[in-house]
Amino acid sequence: MTPNHSLYVCRSWTLEHGLPDNAVRAVLQSQDGYRWIGTRRGLARFDGVRFTVFNHGNTPAMRSEDCLKLAEDTQRTLWVGTDDGLLRFAEGDSSHLGTKDGLCHAHITALCPSRNGMLWIGSEGGLNVAEAGRIRGGHQADVRGPVTSLAEDIEGRLWIGCGAELRCYDPGSGESRVVHPPRKRGQLHFATVHAQEGAGVYVVFYDTGCGVSLFSHRADGWQDLGSGGTALVESIYEPTDFFLVLDSEGALVFPSTGLLLRPWDRLHSVARVSAVGQGASEGRYPCGL
DSSP states (O other): OOOOGGGOOOOOOOGGGTOSOSOEEEEEEOTTSOEEEEETTEEEEEOSSOEEEEOTTTOTTOSOOOEEEEEEOTTOOEEEEETTEEEEEETTEEEEEOGGGTOSOSSEEEEEEOTTSOEEEEETTEEEEEETTEEEEOGGGOOOSOOOEEEEOTTSOEEEEETTEEEEEOTTTOOEEEOOOOOOSSOEEEEEEEEOSSSSEEEEEEETTTEEEEEEEETTEEEEEEEOOSSOEEEEEOOSSOEEEEOTTOOEEETTTTEEEEETTTOOEEEEOOOTTSSGGGOOOOOOO
């Protein structure tokens, strides 16, 4: 079914509307309905009408205003990954967690809430996990080096992209194994992992021999979904109804799957926009373009 574009509305928010910066790093809709926008110069909360900005001036726990990653755990705690540790918002209070609290590195590169209440934390130094507000090492997953991406599949297994290695860690059994996708022609760099709606994950990697490649991994093995250019990718979005891709240069698209890929430093936001009059308040909106 071809979507009726006249039923969709797109808006763009910038500094003029109250954003702390036009460079948007991350967007999250929390369970209470607020939309959180991480930028280079602070965090913004959007209630549908106005922005409330959190920065070092009004939030001393925010040691760095460069908000790189956002996540909300099952206890509705908001986590903000920066280049100087983690910021934790819980019950109206904020606190900072850094290397002195157990992080293996202060530069946060990935956040992944677990269905059991934990938060997996990827950084330039490896893997940590936060539970009950405390941070401990993720050494049991046997991760070596910087983590580029984290995703939890429907079985509760953690998929970890780290440089040229892809790992699958099962917290239940403690098994951690390297997963090898079909190698193409060059050196591999795992850019991102995304849990599918069903069982399995999507994996994007950059092959120096043939560019960006997309694979699907399920219990029955790997499916090659094709290649799509040379721009590195940091995010995957799996459309459920109709997605808008707002970028002056365009984005990588894999039509066979409906997946939209976000290249580094090019696409600022990909979002689902609900039809007017059909649950627009539940939609996710592009910000800071």
